[in-house]
Amino acid sequence: MIKFFRHIRKNLLNEGLPAGQAGKTTRYFKYAIGEIILVVIGILIALSINNWNGEQADHKREIKYLKSLKNEMESNLKSVNTEEQRILDYMKREAVLAKIMSSPKAVDSTSDKTIFNFYYDIYNNDVVTNIETGAINEIISSGGLQYIKNDSIRKLIASWETKTAILKLQEEFLKDTSKKIENLFFDEELISTRYFYSLYASFDTQKLGEPLGENSLKPLLQSKKFESLCLLHYGRCGVMINRIYPKYKASLNEMIDLIDRELDK
Template identity: 25%
Template sequence: MLSFFRKIRKKLLETSQTFKYIKYAIGEIILVVIGILIALQINNWNEKRKEKLVETNYLERLLSDIKKDTSILSEKIELSNNLSEDYLNYIKNMYVIQKTIKEVSELTTSADFFSGKDNLILSDVAYSELLNSGKLDIISNEHLKTQIVTYYRNYTLVSTKEKGFNEQINQSVEVLIENTPISKYVFNASELFPNNNNMFRESDWEFLNKPSTKEFRNWEECIYTYYTKHRIIVPYYKELKNNAEALIISLKQSLL
């Protein structure tokens, strides 16, 4: 093709057809420019196609992560509702006279002190990768991008709030352990050592029948800390779950 154009140029120059040569040269330049523009357009199209594939991959991963989040949040909501009810009943039962070691053990084991103390951890692998790699702008839908950023920002806020509650619980538990010799009843040690009556004395738990004592108030305050955490955190879980469900709908629509 190039040799063909060279032959034409040579023939025009040899025959002194200057005007025709200039017209031809201009035409050739235009053809070259058009060729470059077409090549650039094809290259841009290929780059956009590649970006779209990357965007789709991230959106699919985000969708998968957020679906897992809704399950986690549903479990957290159910657990916190159950625990807050248990702790409230626990506080009410503290004002009932505890007459025997068995009654004390039944009271102290009537609420779960080991569940619901973990911080909220959701599936943010895809989002963290997007953020850390600087590829967040690859999401072409601005409204969807804002929705995603807002969701994970709210997740961080709820997680931080729960962490604060859990720190309060740990501090309250430390005070309780330091001031009340009753941990063996919490772990129901009377069933582990049923024949060792010397291990269990009324003096260890008699404060439970005396609401005016410092030990009773420490114990009650500890239970209130657990109760308050789970009562307050549930609305935050629910709002975050609603955000997740709305984001799932948006992600599905973008993937159509």
């Protein structure tokens, strides 16, 4: 393209003109215009190339961010599904426990080992969903949002901290209830702590001594406070299953779907 315009300029310069100063002036004027046109065209081409290179670099950054974000969302979805199943298992066991506590006959026929297993299987483990936020944090902290073209993805990224905070808050409520239930298992007024510990397979009676006197965990099942806390825990598990996790999973799936569409373009 540049050679083409240089050829035109050369033709203008060599064009036969009448002799005299007026002819020389016209010829040099045309030459100057040709030079200006060539410079302008060169600048425009250079700008176009720079813009194209910049757009390509920005697109590569966007693809990198989107892929890392998708991997993170898929990992989070697996974590939510894992904890969701764990809570469902808790709720099944708690439903059995609640039914036992509603019947004095059932309480009498329940062994201490069974009561201990309810504690160990349900209340001894906190619900902690492993939510990864490294990719989102990097995008936000590095100014990467400017490279994400899809407005819906950008809005989801901007609101993700709030969505995660809501989930974590509900987990804290559940953890607090579990802690209160756990404390009752170590309440000497209800049961012997030494006896409760002796139900652990690792309890060393040689070093720690045998529990003294008559011991039973049944008073725990007859405690109204214990029953209320267990039902509260069951209800908060229900909130996680019916409200918190479904909304969070919907946002995860929405993000993954939006990213897939962008990557397919």
